[in-house]
Structures are given as structure tokens and as C-alpha cells.
Amino acid sequence: MALQNNNPTKTAAWQKLTNHYPKVKDLHLKTLFNNNENRKEEFTINFNDFEFDYSKNRITKETIDTLVELANEVDLKGAMDAYFTGEKINVTENRAVFHTALRSQSNEDLFVDGENITPEIKGALAKIESFTNKVVSGDWKGYTNKSITDVVNIGIGGSDLGPDMVVESLKYYNNHLNVHFVSNIDGDHVQEVIKTLNPETTLFVIVSKTFTTQETLTNATTIKKWFLQNASNEDVAKHFVAVSTNLDSVRNFGIAADNIFPMWDWVGGRFSLWSAVGLSISLAVGYNNFKDLLVGAFDMDEHFKNTPFEKNAPVILSLIGIWYTNFFEAESEAILPYSQYLSKLAPYLQQAIMESNGKSVDRNGDRVDYQTGNIIWGAPGSNSQHAFMQLLHQGTKLIPADFIGFKESLYGDQDHHNKLMANFYAQTQALAEGKTKEEAHLDLKTQGKIDAIESLLPYKVFEGNKPSTSILIDKLTPKSLGSLISFYEHKIFVQGIIWNIYSYDQFGVELGKELANKFLKKQ
Ligand code: F6P
Numbered sequence: 001m002a003l004q005n006n007n008p009t010k011t012a013a014w015q016k017l018t019n020h021y022p023k024v025k026d027l028h029l030k031t032l033f034n035n036n037e038n039r040k041e042e043f044t045i046n047f048n049d050f051e052f053d054y055s056k057n058r059i060t061k062e063t064i065d066t067l068v069e070l071a072n073e074v075d076l077k078g079a080m081d082a083y084f085t086g087e088k089i090n091v092t093e094n095r096a097v098f099h100t101a102l103r104s105q106s107n108e109d110l111f112v113d114g115e116n117i118t119p120e121i122k123g124a125l126a127k128i129e130s131f132t133n134k135v136v137s138g139d140w141k142g143y144t145n146k147s148i149t150d151v152v153n154i155g156i157g158g159s160d161l162g163p164d165m166v167v168e169s170l171k172y173y174n175n176h177l178n179v180h181f182v183s184n185i186d187g188d189h190v191q192e193v194i195k196t197l198n199p200e201t202t203l204f205v206i207v208s209k210t211f212t213t214q215e216t217l218t219n220a221t222t223i224k225k226w227f228l229q230n231a232s233n234e235d236v237a238k239h240f241v242a243v244s245t246n247l248d249s250v251r252n253f254g255i256a257a258d259n260i261f262p263m264w265d266w267v268g269g270r271f272s273l274w275s276a277v278g279l280s281i282s283l284a285v286g287y288n289n290f291k292d293l294l295v296g297a298f299d300m301d302e303h304f305k306n307t308p309f310e311k312n313a314p315v316i317l318s319l320i321g322i323w324y325t326n327f328f329e330a331e332s333e334a335i336l337p338y339s340q341y342l343s344k345l346a347p348y349l350q351q352a353i354m355e356s357n358g359k360s361v362d363r364n365g366d367r368v369d370y371q372t373g374n375i376i377w378g379a380p381g382s383n384s385q386h387a388f389m390q391l392l393h394q395g396t397k398l399i400p401a402d403f404i405g406f407k408e409s410l411y412g413d414q415d416h417h418n419k420l421m422a423n424f425y426a427q428t429q430a431l432a433e434g435k436t437k438e439e440a441h442l443d444l445k446t447q448g449k450i451d452a453i454e455s456l457l458p459y460k461v462f463e464g465n466k467p468s469t470s471i472l473i474d475k476l477t478p479k480s481l482g483s484l485i486s487f488y489e490h491k492i493f494v495q496g497i498i499w500n501i502y503s504y505d506q507f508g509v510e511l512g513k514e515l516a517n518k519f520l521k522k523q
Contacts, residue, residue: 013070029432049474067319090504099271103294143235153280155207158269165348185215211246296482314490334401335378346378359501434464
């Protein structure tokens with residue numbers, strides 16, 4: 001069944017939201033909390049070890065009900081059915097969008113174009129598992145019969161950002177292998193990575209869905225040349241593997257047939273870390289942890305698929321995002337994980353979200369007359385508090401923020417963790433409540449700054465009413481990380497459906513590539 005094709009602004013629910021907005025826009029979060037002592041419980045969704053607390057958003061029950069009406073009116077349910085059954089909802093590329101199949105733990109077979117894809121997925125997982133075990137155990141030997149110590153992932157965009165982010169996020173679970181990432185076509189980047197490496201003990205994983213990407217092919221060629229300074233062509237098979245859909249080009253590059261891991265055109269690059277594109281993840285943390293990552297993602301898929309919209313975390317938080325973008329005219333969203341491990345989450349989500357929903361043409365081929373995809377940015381707290389949080393607290397822009405925190409730290413240093421989480425809670429409260437003139441006045445008085453009260457007072461006031469969502473998770477594990485990533489993937493899907501755009505192509509990046517080739521020919 002094709003996706004419905006509706007200008008969302010012409011729906012009855014949008015009209016209701018337009019009428020509702022003036023009633024809500026000036027309501028202060030402080031008042032909303034004062035008027036309802038159960039607000040936190042009423043606006044929280046618990047799922048496994050996740051708590052999605054969206055109570056500090058500028059919404060009322062009526063807002064949520066009307067946003068859910070919008071979701072129903074654009075047939076989100078029908079779109080979800082198409083998404084989870086491998087229909088070709090990536091219409092402009094005539095492809096299914098089936099990354100959820102890669103992590104399915106169900107016994108049901110899954111089909112694309114009438115072909116059962118389950119055996120291929122299982123086969124690829126088995127290959128990842130056996131290869132990982134050989135490399136991690138030291139049984140896989142390099143050309144001088146030494147075991148592998150270092151792995152270099154050569155890829156860019158979706159063939160880099162996802163694996164890099166997960167390897168960084170799961171550093172605590174890392175085995176003895178050092179995993180490096182080369183992405184930029186900047187030759188200095190390549191040299192900085194290889195200068196410390198021993199070719200005898202390094203494994204190179206070339207990841208490119210198309211195997212045509214200039215950056216990846218240039219970097220792989222440079223690295224292969226460097227490798228061949230000491231080794232021979234026959235040795236390449238012990239040190240180079242590839243992940244791609246383009247088998248001919250991979251073979252032409254000189255990769256042995258056994259060293260090729262599959263990719264499929266029904267998986268978008270930016271959603272591919274669950275496939276063999278995640279091979280470097282499996283190598284870094286071992287196959288069982290990689291498997292847990294998939295299980296966590298599957299759990300979130302099931303929650304998304306089977307939970308009524310009112311209690312469905314990806315749906316509700318997507319709808320709240322629409323509310324800010326299209327009614328409050330917010331232009332960006334901040335991702336603020338209170339964990340240094342998640343320092344690469346925002347850059348990863350920048351590609352996932354902005355490459356997907358940075359679109360201005362709707363599913364009719366017409367230019368949209370409303371806002372779509374947001375600007376995504378962010379960095380871990382508490383660092384961000386000493387960098388850009390000033391603008392969120394007292395600047396002129398409305399920037400809804402996702403705070404992501406963990407109840408437990410991994411090394412168990414309670415003192416540090418208490419301080420980290422005190423900052424997490426303090427930020428969301430400060431953003432929501434702010435500080436009134438009276439409170440600021442009292443502070444200055446208490447500090448003995450009586451003479452300065454009049455001149456300083458305006459600067460010491462915080463308006464508050466700045467929205468945030470708190471995603472509180474028990475602990476950073478492969479499983480919880482899988483659920484978190486899957487949550488954001490579904491958010492992309494829901495928002496794309498409502499905005500009536502095609503989220504799964506990325507034609508916008510092509511023009512720059514074409515022009516770069518023209519410039520290169522002129523040089
Ligand atoms: O930047 C455009 C893009 O096509 C991304 O969507 C993709 O993740 C990246 O390039 C890399 O592509 P490939 O895996 O084919 O090398």
C-alpha cells in the first residue's frame with residue numbers, strides 16, 4: 001500500500017493545532033507543573049530500562065491528543081505497516097527501507113519484492129560472527145603469521161559515522177583490538193592514522209555500499225599502496241576485507257571473494273550499522289555485544305510497532321518535535337548526552353536526521369509551504385554547560401533539547417556520577433523554571449550586592465520556559481544503546497511521514513560531488 005500523500009497543513013488536526021497554539025504558547029512550564037502535581041507521571045513513558053520524561057515540554061494533554069489526531073489523519077499506522085513489511089517506501093529510489101529486518105529477532109520470514117531475505121541476513125550475521133571470533137581470538141593471522149592488533153574502518157557518511165559512534169559509545173566493552181576510522185579525503189587524516197600502525201598486524205575494513213565513493217576509494221587505494229610497500233599482492237587477502245553491494249568493483253579492487261561481506265539496497269547507508277557495515281563494531285566489542293545491540297534495537301522496534309500512539313515514545317517525541325518546528329518555529333534541536341561515551345551521538349544523528357529530513361519537496365513533487373527537518377547539534381554535558389548552554393538559557397532562540405542520562409556509571413565512581421547527574425537534573429530544571437526578578441533580587445541581596453541590584457537585575461533574570469525531554473536509562477549497555485539509536489531512527493520516519501516528504505533518498509549531496517569532479521578535472 002502506497003504512503004498517503006497529504007499536505008499536513010490541510011488536515012483538520014493541523015487546523016485544530018493552529019487554533020490551540022495561541023492558548024499554549026504563553027503558558028509557563030512552571031505554571032503547568034504548579035497546576036498539576038502529577039504532570040511528570042502523566043507525561044512520562046516507561047519502556048524497559050528507559051524513562052522518557054517529556055513533561056518539561058510546552059504542551060498540554062490537549063496538545064498531545066491533537067498531535068495524535070494528526071498522526072492518525074496522515075495514516076501513520078498504514079505507513080508503519082509499509083515500513084515494517086519491506087514495502088518500497090523509498091519511492092524516489094524505488095527501494096524498501098528495511099533496516100529493521102537486520103535486527104529482527106522474530107521467527108517470521110521477511111520479504112522484499114517477494115524474495116525471502118531472512119536467510120541472507122542470517123548468513124551475513126553468521127559470517128560476521130565467525131570472522132569476528134577468528135580475529136579476536138588471534139586465529140586470523142597476518143602475512144607474517146602474527147595476530148591482528150589494529151582494525152581500520154575505511155568509509156564515510158553512513159559507512160563511518162554509525163560504526164564510529166557505536167565503537168566510541170561502547171568503549172567500555174572494547175576488547176584488545178584498537179579500532180580506528182579513516183573517513184576524510186584529507187590525506188593528512190589518512191597519514192595520521194597509518195603512521196602508528198604496523199601493516200603486519202592491521203586489518204582494513206573497506207565499507208562502501210556503492211563502492212564508488214571518491215573519499216573511500218581514494219583512502220583505500222592510498223592505504224593499499226602503503227601496505228604493499230612491505231607486503232605482496234597475495235598478502236592483501238589477509239589484511240583487507242570489504243562490505244558492499246557492488247561485488248564487481250570490490251573484486252576489481254583486489255579483495256578476495258571470501259573477504260566480501262554483503263550489503264543490500266534495501267538498507268540506507270545512514271541506517272546500516274546493523275549490517276556488516278557494523279563489522280568494526282563487532283570486532284571492537286565482540287559478536288555477543290554486537291548481537292545485544294541488535295536485540296536492543298529490535299525491542300524498540302517492537303515498542304514502536306505495537307504500542308498505541310499515546311504511549312509510544314518515538315511517536316510522541318516525534319510529534320512534539322513537529323509541534324516546535326511548525327508552530328513555535330524552532331529551527332534546531334540539541335542532543336545533550338550526559339555521558340562522555342556518547343560524544344559522537346550528535347554528529348551521527350546529524351547525518352541520520354538531516355540527510356533524511358532535509359527536504360523541501362513533498363510526496364507530490366511540489367515545494368512544501370511549511371518547515372521540515374531541523375538542524376541537529378549537541379555535545380555531552382557537563383562540557384556543554386561551559387560552552388553553549390548560555391544561549392539556551394538566556395538567548396533569543398527556542399531550542400528544544402534532549403537530555404540523555406544514565407542512572408549508573410560504568411566504572412561505578414559514585415561521587416563523579418552524583419555530580420554528573422546533579423548537573424543533568426539542574427539543567428532541565430533551570431531551563432524549565434528559570435529565575436524570576438524576585439528570586440534574582442533576593443540572590444543579589446543575599447550576596448550583599450545591594451548597590452548593584454538595580455543595574456544587574458535584568459541580566460540575572462532567567463525567563464525559563466525552555467523545553468527539554470529527559471531520556472533516563474539505567475545503564476549504557478550494547479542493548480540500551482541499540483534501543484536509543486532505534487528510537488531516533490523511528491523519530492526520523494514519523495516526522496518524514498507527517499511532513500509528507502521522502503526521507504530515504506539524499507539527492508541533495510549529489511551536486512557537490514559532481515562539481516568536485518569537474519574541479520578535479522580542471523586541476
Ligand atoms: O553522503 C552521501 C552518501 O551517499 C551517504 O548517504 C552515504 O552514507 C555515504 O555517501 C557513503 O556512501 P557509500 O557507503 O556508498 O560509500
